[in-house]
Every structure is written in structure tokens, then in C-alpha cells.
Amino acid sequence: MANSKKMDFVILGLLAHESMTGYEIKKRMDTILGFFWNASYGSIYPTLNELQNKQYVTLQEEKDGGREKKSYTITPEGKECLERWLHLPVEKDELRYETLLKLFFGSNTDDSITLQHIEKFEEKIRNQLVVLIAMESSLQHVLSEEDAHLNYLLTVTFGIKTYEAYLTWCIQAKNLLSKRAQGNGKVIN
Amino acid sequence: MANSKKMDFVILGLLAHESMTGYEIKKRMDTILGFFWNASYGSIYPTLNELQNKQYVTLQEEKDGGREKKSYTITPEGKECLERWLHLPVEKDELRYETLLKLFFGSNTDDSITLQHIEKFEEKIRNQLVVLIAMESSLQHVLSEEDAHLNYLLTVTFGIKTYEAYLTWCIQAKNLLSKRAQGNGKVIN
DNA sequence: TGGCTCATGTAATCTGTTACATGATTCT
DNA sequence: AGAATCATGTAACAGATTACATGAGCCA
Numbered sequence: 001m002a003n004s005k006k007m008d009f010v011i012l013g014l015l016a017h018e019s020m021t022g023y024e025i026k027k028r029m030d031t032i033l034g035f036f037w038n039a040s041y042g043s044i045y046p047t048l049n050e051l052q053n054k055q056y057v058t059l060q061e062e063k064d065g066g067r068e069k070k071s072y073t074i075t076p077e078g079k080e081c082l083e084r085w086l087h088l089p090v091e092k093d094e095l096r097y098e099t100l101l102k103l104f105f106g107s108n109t110d111d112s113i114t115l116q117h118i119e120k121f122e123e124k125i126r127n128q129l130v131v132l133i134a135m136e137s138s139l140q141h142v143l144s145e146e147d148a149h150l151n152y153l154l155t156v157t158f159g160i161k162t163y164e165a166y167l168t169w170c171i172q173a174k175n176l177l178s179k180r181a182q183g184n185g186k187v188i189n
Numbered sequence: 190m191a192n193s194k195k196m197d198f199v200i201l202g203l204l205a206h207e208s209m210t211g212y213e214i215k216k217r218m219d220t221i222l223g224f225f226w227n228a229s230y231g232s233i234y235p236t237l238n239e240l241q242n243k244q245y246v247t248l249q250e251e252k253d254g255g256r257e258k259k260s261y262t263i264t265p266e267g268k269e270c271l272e273r274w275l276h277l278p279v280e281k282d283e284l285r286y287e288t289l290l291k292l293f294f295g296s297n298t299d300d301s302i303t304l305q306h307i308e309k310f311e312e313k314i315r316n317q318l319v320v321l322i323a324m325e326s327s328l329q330h331v332l333s334e335e336d337a338h339l340n341y342l343l344t345v346t347f348g349i350k351t352y353e354a355y356l357t358w359c360i361q362a363k364n365l366l367s368k369r370a371q372g373n374g375k376v377i378n
Numbered sequence: 379t380g381g382c383t384c385a386t387g388t389a390a391t392c393t394g395t396t397a398c399a400t401g402a403t404t405c406t
Numbered sequence: 407a408g409a410a411t412c413a414t415g416t417a418a419c420a421g422a423t424t425a426c427a428t429g430a431g432c433c434a
Binding site for chain 1: 195198199202205221222224225226227268271272275276278279280281282283284285286287288289290291292293294295296297298302303306309310313335336337339340341342343344346347350351353354355357358361362365366369
């Protein structure tokens with residue numbers, strides 16, 4: 001079966017839990033999956049068509065009022081495909097932080113610029129952490145209802161631990177930079 | 190100037206520190222930059238040509254023995270371009286962890302599979318952490334020699350803090366999974 | 379009536395990797 | 407002698423985003 005793109009499995013995984021439209025899949029990607037996987041409509045809709053051609057999903061056209069929806073349901077073959085993928089080893093975990101790039105090359109500009117990048121990063125992480133903690137607490141309340149909830153919780157706690165570490169690092173990084181400012185001769189007072 | 194791709198700035202940033210060949214740039218990407226930014230020759234060499242056309246870098250062909258090298262040096266315009274980019278706000282920090290994807294959808298297969306993914310992840314991180322700690326200590330020894338070293342140290346400590354948090358999470362995650370195994374009725378003894 | 383969200387889709391474009399091709403040098 | 411590393415490059419392909427196009431329903 002070669003190496004299909006990950007998008008296939010993300011969609012199959014979401015549909016394994018419940019039937020959905022492309023629009024709803026996008027919303028999931030922006031919320032729970034958001035911090036470790038993203039996608040745009042431009043990749044979701046075409047993939048949904050491919051999966052339908054491969055008979056991994058089936059389509060039900062519904063009319064919700066006058067609005068028409070295309071709801072997709074996973075087939076047994078689709079589930080098999082998903083399971084096969086789950087058994088395969090992970091190919092790649094990738095982190096691409098432009099913030100780190102700007103810090104790394106920061107000696108080519110003022111430290112105040114670098115400091116601003118750290119502060120913006122800190123704020124962004126702080127906001128996302130609030131969201132993750134809210135997810136954690138709501139998942140803990142429904143943990144016994146479904147097996148999948150523990151799996152979701154696992155990824156959420158990953159995000160929380162990671163983001164907390166980021167915030168600790170931010171403080172430390174700001175400290176190191178301000179020490180350099182002092183060391184450079186411009187001691188105040 | 191519109192929005193050039195990040196690769197341009199990574200190369201300019203590296204060349205701002207010292208002149209290098211494409212091959213050496215690749216090596217830097219695989220080592221120090223490795224954990225937060227990667228690239229292949231297929232993107233390095235063409236970018237180097239583009240930068241030369243834009244006159245952000247100049248080329249010196251050298252013969253190191255019989256082996257020919259193309260060493261690139263950043264120009265003042267290249268430095269300006271780099272500095273302009275450093276002033277711009279960060280556009281995107283992206284984390285794409287297939288491991289988390291497999292955990293998230295793990296309820297569609299045996300927990301033993303999920304456990305294996307966590308263990309492999311743990312091992313990979315443990316190995317990379319050793320490398321980062323070695324980098325940290327060598328950077329600390331040369332910290333006073335150059336301003337840039339503090340910047341490098343900042344990114345390295347980011348990696349260390351993050352990876353340590355990952356490892357803590359791994360233990361917690363394995364615990365949660367084993368508790369579920371017990372809860373599912375198959376209590377040993 | 380106007381703006382937001384729901385809802386689906388495509389074409390152009392961008393960015394990057396993979397696989398291939400080539401050849402010298404250095405190490406064992 | 408053979409393997410690994412040094413060194414440069416390209417063509418085909420893959421994967422995804424962006425911008426655009428379209429239109430209905432809902433809320434104030």
C-alpha cells in the first residue's frame with residue numbers, strides 16, 4: 001500500500017469516532033488536533049474524495065434545512081487501513097519554530113528585538129495553555145464514558161507539560177538576555 | 190520585498206557568522222539547527238543560487254586539493270535583508286508530531302501498540318537530549334568569546350527543557366495506559 | 379439589511395523532499 | 407581495494423496553502 005500521506009489517516013481517525021462533514025473535520029483540526037496537526041480546506045476536501053474513491057469512506061448527502069451537507073462515514077476497509085497505519089512505526093516528528101530561528105540569529109540585531117520575540121511567544125503559549133487546561137478538565141469529567149477520551153487526554157497533557165516547560169524557559173531566557181545587557185558596560189546607576 | 194521563504198534567512202543567518210559552502214550549511218542544519226529546522230540539499234543549493242542572483246551573497250570558488258568548493262559570503266545587502274527579517278514578527282511556530290497523531294487515534298487499536306509508540310518516542314528523545322546537553326556544556330565554556338554563543342545557548346536550553354518535559358510526560362502516559370489495562374477487568378492474580 | 383457562520387470546492391502557486399547523477403578524497 | 411565522507415547539483419514529484427468563487431441560513 002506504500003506510504004500514503006498522513007492526511008488520509010487523520011481523516012479516517014476522526015471518522016472512526018463519528019461521521020462528519022469536511023467542515024466539521026476542519027473544526028476538529030482547529031481545536032483538539034490544532035496544536036500538533038493542522039490542515040486547510042484545500043487539502044481536506046480533495047482527500048475526502050480520494051478516500052471515497054478508495055472506498056474507505058461513504059458519502060451521505062443530507063439537507064439540513066435548505067443547507068446541504070456531505071457527511072462521510074468510515075467503512076470496514078477504511079478502519080482496516082487506519083489500524084494498519086497505527087501499527088506502523090512513526091516516521092517523523094517535526095518541530096519548526098520560527099521563533100527559535102529568530103533567537104538563534106539574534107546576535108545580528110538588538111537584544112530588544114529578541115526580547116520582543118520571546119515575549120510574544122510567551123503570550124501566545126500562555127493563551128494556548130488556558131485552552132489546553134480547559135480541555136483537560138472537561139476530558140477528565142467524561143473519562144469513563146469512552147475509551148478514546150483517555151487517548152485524547154494523553155495528547156492534551158503532552159501539550160500542557162510542554163507549554164509549561166516553554167514558559168519556564170521564557171523566564172530563564174529573558175534573564176540571560178538582561179544579564180548580557182548589564183555585562184555590556186551600560187550598567188545603570 | 191514581499192515574503193521570501195524562510196530558507197533564505199536561515200542561510201543568510203548562517204553566512205552572517207562565517208562564509209560556508211552548501212555542504213557545510215547542510216551539516217549545520219543537521220546538528221545545531223537540527224531540532225527546530227531542517228533542509229535537504231534540494232533546497233539549499235537552489236536557494237544559494239537565488240541569493241547570489243539577488244546579490245545577498247557572493248561566491249568564491251576554491252580548490253581544496255583537487256576537490257572544488259563553492260564558498261559563499263554574505264554581502265552588506267544580505268545582512269540588511271537578514272536584519273529586516275529579524276525585526277518582523279514571527280509568522281508561524283509549527284509542531285507536527287506523528288507520534289501524537291497515533292496516540293490520539295490509539296483507541297482504534299491495542300494499547301500495546303500505543304505503548305510501543307510512546308517507548309520509541311521516549312528513546313529517541315533520550316538520545317537527542319544527550320546531544321543537546323553536550324552542546325550546552327560546550328557552549329557554556331565559550332560563552333564569553335562571542336555574543337552569538339548566548340543566542341545559540343538559548344535555543345539549546347529550549348530544547349533541553351522541552352525534551353525533559355517530554356520524558357516526564359512519557360512516564361505519566363505509560364502509567365495512565367497501564368491503569369486502563371488493569372481497569373479493563375484483566376486483573377492479574 | 380448587513381455581517382457572521384455554515385458549507386463546499388478548485389486553480390494557481392509555493393516549498394520542499396526524494397531519487398538520481400557524478401566524481402574526488404580519505405580512511406581502514 | 408572498498409567504504410565512507412566530501413562536494414555539487416537537478417528533475418520529478420508530493421504535499422499543502424492561498425486566494426478565489428459561490429451560496430444559504432441566522433442573528434441583531
